[in-house]
Each structure stands twice: as structure tokens, then as C-alpha cells.
Amino acid sequence: MIRLNHPLPALILLAALISPALSVPARADSADAIAGRAIATNDGGAIYRTLCQGCHMADGRGAVGAARFPALAGNPKLAAAGYPAYVVLNGFGGMPWFADKLSDTQVAAVVNYVRSHFGNHYADTVGPADIAPQRPAAEAIRPDID
Template identity: 35%
Template sequence: MKHNIALAVFAAVLGASTIGASAADFAQTSTAQTLPQTGGKEIYNAVCSACHMPGGQGATGAGAYPALAGNEFVDSADSVIAWVLNGHKAMPPLGGVMDDAQVADVVNYVRHDLGNSFEGDTTAEDVAAVR
């Protein structure tokens, strides 16, 4: 049930997005259990940028979406992993639609790009330990 709700949220967010992604980007087949995107930037652009904005600057409007760029919170890889997996407040849980490598990739992208340069790389094993 959570998996279906998360997919519905993604489809709704992407339908309203102006960054070029479409609900088709999240189309799942009966054999695919995770998002089709790979690589941190691709996953971020397809999933996260609709709320956190392409440059990670965050947004306010229908809700408050915190900036990820220049945000000391993302220094803690374990905290970012936990929020990606389990969601937080209005952010839906993504652990059911991303495998450990996808979560690690997007966590690394948020922590090392978007104007951030926090140390350390997150691995799929790190994600599995938090999961």
C-alpha cells in the first residue's frame, strides 16, 4: 500500500513539474521493482528536484521544501539516508521504490553537488545498514 501511495505522489508531483520529467519516467513494469533512473543526478532530477528545485535551493508555496544546497543537515549521510528511505513530514518514503545503490547515489549527489562538498562517500552497504 505504501508503495502505491508513493508512486501516486510521484506521478502527481511530476505532473506539476516544469523540469521536463513526466509520469512516464516512473512507469513500472511487473518485473521492475525500483525506479528506472540510475546515478545520483538522474534520480535527483527525476524525483527530488520537483520539490527541492533543480539547484537544491528549496521552495515555498503549497508547502515548505527545504534547501539542500548549503544545508549543514546533509553533512550527516545517515540522516539523509534515513529521510530518503523513510520520508519525513511531507516527503514521501522512497525506500520502497529505490534499491540501496540508488539511495546511495542520490545521497552522494546531494552531499557532493548542489554547492555541497561534504566528505565521505555513501555505499549501498551503508544504506542497507540503515534500512
């Protein structure tokens, strides 16, 4: 059995093993968790299942645990279609932004999907022309977007 007379070498070894894990950014810091994955569909349900379901759950009820993921089911904030569109483009709290990952058509599709599923029955829909005016705000916040 090896006995250490001083804890410093063990602490240095521990720091060397842990430091790479600490340098990895959290997934909520950006939408880079889907980097390299092309979202090739304009189907709002498919986009939801690919990008949103992991946090907001399959039933849209959200989750509470290590973090709080708001429910989309019955969420009164969805009454104004501009709100979820803005959040998808710009992110909010721990939610990443998707302005650089989704087209205006795709943002409109996923917003319309969320607003018409999970017990939500908002009849008015948004289209790409409704999303486009919100995109400059997202690009001003994230200047690295082409």
C-alpha cells in the same frame, strides 16, 4: 431562468461533484506519484531530477509557497550522510518515503549526489552497504514493502 426555492438540491449536487476530488490522497502521503515508473538508473543526478527536483528545485534551494520544501543547497543536516539516507528511505514531514522505490545502490547514489552538488562539498560518500542497515527500520514502519 431556473430559480431554486431551496438550496438543499444545489448543495447535494455540489457535494456529489466535489467528493471524488476529496478522496484522492495527497501526493506527499506516499511515493505513489511515481508508481508504475521504473527507476532504471543508478545515476544520482538522474534520480534527483526524476524524484527530488520537483520539490527541492533544480538548484537544490527548495521552495516556500503552499508548502515548505527544504533547501538542500548548503544544508548542514547533510553533513552526516546517514541523515539524508534515512529521510530518503523513511520520508519526513510532507516528503514521501522511497524505500519501496529505490535500491540501496540508488539511495546511496542520490545521497552522494545531493551531498556533492548545490554548493555542498562533503567528500565522504556512502555505499549500498551503508544504506542496507537503515532499510529494516523503513520496512518496520511500512510493513507492506516486500
